[in-house]
Amino acid sequence: MRVLIAKVSHETNTFSPVPTAVARFCPDGETLLTGQAAIDFYRGTTSCLGRYIAIAGELGADIALPVAAAAPPSGPVDDDAFDLFCRLITDELRKQPFDAIMLDLHGAMVTNQYEDAEGELLRRVREVAPDTKLSVSLDMHANIFDGIVSRADVIAGYRTYPHVDHLPTAERAGRTLVRALRGEIKPTIAWANAPMLPHVMAQGTYREPNKTLQAMAEAMEREGECLVASVFVGFPHADVSQAGLSAVVVTDNDPEAAQRLVARLLDFAWARREAFTFQTEDLAASVARAKELDGPVVMLDHCDNSSSGGTMDTTNVLSEIIRQGLEDVVFFGIYDPDAVQAAMRAGVGATVELKLGGRMKMPSIPGTNEPLLVKAQVKTLSAGYFVSDSPMRRGVKVMMGPMAVLDTGKVEIVLISRHAEPSDLGLFKIVGIDPAKKHYVAIKSRVHWRADLGALAKHVVECNGLGVCTSDYGILKFEKTRRPIYPLDLINERG
Numbered sequence: 455m456r457v458l459i460a461k462v463s464h465e466t467n468t469f470s471p472v473p474t475a476v477a478r479f480c481p482d483g484e485t486l487l488t489g490q491a492a493i494d495f496y497r498g499t500t501s502c503l504g505r506y507i508a509i510a511g512e513l514g515a516d517i518a519l520p521v522a523a524a525a526p527p528s529g530p531v532d533d534d535a536f537d538l539f540c541r542l543i544t545d546e547l548r549k550q551p552f553d554a555i556m557l558d559l560h561g562a563m564v565t566n567q568y569e570d571a572e573g574e575l576l577r578r579v580r581e582v583a584p585d586t587k588l589s590v591s592l593d594m595h596a597n598i599f600d601g602i603v604s605r606a607d608v609i610a611g612y613r614t615y616p617h618v619d620h621l622p623t624a625e626r627a628g629r630t631l632v633r634a635l636r637g638e639i640k641p642t643i644a645w646a647n648a649p650m651l652p653h654v655m656a657q658g659t660y661r662e663p664n665k666t667l668q669a670m671a672e673a674m675e676r677e678g679e680c681l682v683a684s685v686f687v688g689f690p691h692a693d694v695s696q697a698g699l700s701a702v703v704v705t706d707n708d709p710e711a712a713q714r715l716v717a718r719l720l721d722f723a724w725a726r727r728e729a730f731t732f733q734t735e736d737l738a739a740s741v742a743r744a745k746e747l748d749g750p751v752v753m754l755d756h757c758d759n760s761s762s763g764g765t766m767d768t769t770n771v772l773s774e775i776i777r778q779g780l781e782d783v784v785f786f787g788i789y790d791p792d793a794v795q796a797a798m799r800a801g802v803g804a805t806v807e808l809k810l811g812g813r814m815k816m817p818s819i820p821g822t823n824e825p826l827l828v829k830a831q832v833k834t835l836s837a838g839y840f841v842s843d844s845p846m847r848r849g850v851k852v853m854m855g856p857m858a859v860l861d862t863g864k865v866e867i868v869l870i871s872r873h874a875e876p877s878d879l880g881l882f883k884i885v886g887i888d889p890a891k892k893h894y895v896a897i898k899s900r901v902h903w904r905a906d907l908g909a910l911a912k913h914v915v916e917c918n919g920l921g922v923c924t925s926d927y928g929i930l931k932f933e934k935t936r937r938p939i940y941p942l943d944l945i946n947e948r949g
């Protein structure tokens with residue numbers, strides 16, 4: 455038996471100015487993972503790809519892994535990069551026949567040419583392998599298109615946010631595909647979406663309504679109503695026609711049941727659309743509120759979260775923290791490779807005066823992103839390499855490139871050269887900071903921090919700063935997204 459396994463993963467924020475070329479998909483920023491190197495990188499990790507490799511291994515299958523490309527969220531993907539990933543997969547499929555294809559995709563990838571990049575990838579795969587059994591695992595933030603669903607035999611999405619269920623997701627996708635290969639089942643898929651854009655800050659499965667919504671899908675599988683049920687809350691920072699919440703259900707040769715279950719999930723979500731919105735607070739008021747709280751206080755600069763496409767170089771939340779005089783703060787972080795280099799030239803212990811961040815223009819967002827002038831001591835320098843122990847990616851090697859910590863006396867500011875959401879304790883450890891010992895842990899994160907840092911938070915304060923993951927969708931120009939859609943349009947009927 456021969457199984458082709460591949461990963462092509464990107465969550466595209468169409469409003470983000472951060473460019474997305476091939477290098478962003480390389481773990482070290484230079485070398486794309488292909489073949490045996492990709493297998494070695496992911497085998498044994500808590501990733502979908504790692505579990506696909508294990509499942510194919512148990513079958514005694516020959517594995518081909520033509521590409522494992524995963525980039526942090528950012529702007530539309532270069533078509534050259536997308537074409538390369540597709541070509542690596544289709545060239546492998548042309549070399550020899552395969553019994554099964556297992557793909558680890560995100561589901562919200564947009565290129566300059568394709569608003570449904572995963573659908574286009576599958577179209578090219580189906581040109582070469584029209585009948586090969588094919589499973590797809592997707593992120594809960596997928597914006598589902600018919601081009602994805604119609605070309606897959608099995609689809610499974612994450613059921614947790616923070617995403618700590620890569621392994622069970624790959625199990626649901628991969629094992630179901632294996633059953634189909636053996637002729638035990640005949641998968642049929644139904645899907646639909648609701649006209650709603652759930653706010654990312656209201657999507658966590660530690661809270662309602664997504665907690666119950668995901669539990670409903672889980673119960674459908676457990677009680678044998680279907681083979682696989684997935685609810686995708688969608689990625690709202692994408693101006694694409696099918697952005698928003700959707701459900702995908704796979705049954706054993708029972709299309710009507712699949713449709714009925716999709717409708718049940720969407721009815722539940724739609725009835726709770728208001729609970730999927732998010733109320734903001736004035737930034738100065740948030741920081742003042744945090745100032746009165748016992749630590750550790752986790753402060754979320756959530757509009758500039760790189761895992762939603764943020765530039766990570768906005769400074770207004772950091773600036774407000776400094777202005778209001780908060781003490782014993784770690785701020786993670788500011789993306790500024792030049793400032794990191796300047797800190798390295800100065801060396802540990804040196805006092806530097808640097809302009810931080812504020813370099814990236816954000817044409818989609820009103821307001822200006824100003825650099826922040828900071829006088830501080832260089833406290834730590836790091837090469838930025840570690841192996842993650844976070845439940846979201848245990849065993850994955852992380853290469854951040856050079857990092858620096860500047861200490862103002864009150865605030866320790868982490869400077870980074872590559873984008874990463876500070877949701878992994880390992881990121882703090884490699885620069886010698888224990889966030890549990892800080893009064894304030896200010897991070898450019900939204901929900902994923904809860905997976906590894908959640909236990910330390912005595913209080914959480916959401917700080918509404920500047921960034922392309924803005925809290926107010928109303929300021930974004932949605933030109934391609936289907937309308938009406940809640941809450942851009944305050945509709946009461948699904949149409």
Ligand SMILES: [Zn+2]
Nearest residue numbers: 593594595617
């Ligand atoms: Zn996600």
